[in-house]
Amino acid sequence: MLGQDSSINEPARFSTLPRPLSTLSPGEEAVVLFVDGGRGFTKRLVEMGFVPGVRVRVLFSPNPGSRIVEVMGARIALSVGILSKVYVG
Amino acid sequence: MSKREILVGLIGNPNVGKSSVFNRLTGAKQRIGNWPGKTVEKKEGWFRHRGFSVHVVDLPGVYSLSAISIDEAIARDFIVEEKPDVVVDIVDASNLERNLYLVLQLIELEANLVIALNKIDLAQSMGFEVDHEALSRELSIPVVPTIATKGYGIDELKDAIISSFENPQPPKPISYGEDVEQAISELVEAFRSDAELSKYPLRWLAIMCLERDQTVASLIKKSSIYDKVKEVLGFER
The missing domain is CATH 3.40.50.300 (P-loop containing nucleotide triphosphate hydrolases)
Structure with missing residues (x-):
């Protein structure tokens, strides 16, 4: 089950303080901790590969509002607004 | 041939x-x-x-x-x-x-x-x-x-x-554990009585329904068994 009532949204066992993926600079890597959003949003991001425990890397920023992110072997372009709801550590 | x-x-x-x-x-x-x-x-x-x-x-x-x-x-x-x-x-x-x-x-x-x-x-x-x-x-x-x-x-x-x-071979269905399976089988039973819904794979329909999938939800809202589904889900929608 995905969504607000599910464990995917529950913070768990953080080694560092969770921070939004939007705060990473190009070249930085981190592990997905949780997605902070509604049911549909969370499901969509999980389908794109933003599953807790998965390594993500910000590749570059084609313009100030968006980032190219590598996740599970695919490169995905997302806006900073969306990335600010994906927490990594 | x-x-x-x-x-x-x-x-x-x-x-x-x-x-x-x-x-x-x-x-x-x-x-x-x-x-x-x-x-x-x-x-x-x-x-x-x-x-x-x-x-x-x-x-x-x-x-x-x-x-x-x-x-x-x-x-x-x-x-x-x-x-x-x-x-x-x-x-x-x-x-x-x-x-x-x-x-x-x-x-x-x-x-x-x-x-x-x-x-x-x-x-x-x-x-x-x-x-x-x-x-x-x-x-x-x-x-x-x-x-x-x-x-x-x-x-x-x-x-x-x-x-x-x-020779088509049906793949093994994936089990989601007792609680979820219980809800799935109740939903499948409910869907079976609806002529419109029973043309879809029922187990899939039930899983999508539990996931609150928008397309499946609107399909079920139009159907005759909406009340029964609401009962199973214990849900307001």
Whole structure:
């Protein structure tokens, strides 16, 4: 089950303080901790590969509002607004 | 000799080499058009194999079948409404984890599946050794290793399509544990009594309903058993 009532949204066992993926600079890597959003949003991001425990890397920023992110072997372009709801550590 | 035409849907994540497989299967016999009412290209092709005429429809590259985007809706509607005889899911062997999610969704849609495990050369060069026989056993789905860019495994894939058409083997349903299974079976019972809904794979409908899938929700709202479903879900919608 995905969504607000599910464990995917529950913070768990953080080694560092969770921070939004939007705060990473190009070249930085981190592990997905949780997605902070509604049911549909969370499901969509999980389908794109933003599953807790998965390594993500910000590749570059084609313009100030968006980032190219590598996740599970695919490169995905997302806006900073969306990335600010994906927490990594 | 039977003169039946086999309808095959070709599906897979983006960038798995779906077009390469499509081109290798059908060669020059292709037609490119549009999905009715949608500005999404529809590629169709034909080939003959062992006396069968096979009609291949190339579906859009998707990560899932949630029908959020138009590509996903097209792929899902094709499988649910047109009920192709065989669905070939092209899986990128170098990126198995991501690709298995779509496999799971196709199993739940009760598609008659054949998996083309593509890019095995790339997987090998990355140090992955995929045991396709074990994968096939675990999923109860035929798995054919291919390298579409080199034409490797294409004849075997054609054979697998024909034999899946001749004896379809239902894949093992995935169990979600007692609580969820209880809700699924209650929902399946409720759906069975509705003529409109019973043309869909019922277990899939139940799972999508539990996931609060928008498309399935609106389908159920229109149906005669909406009240019963609300009861099972214990839910306000």
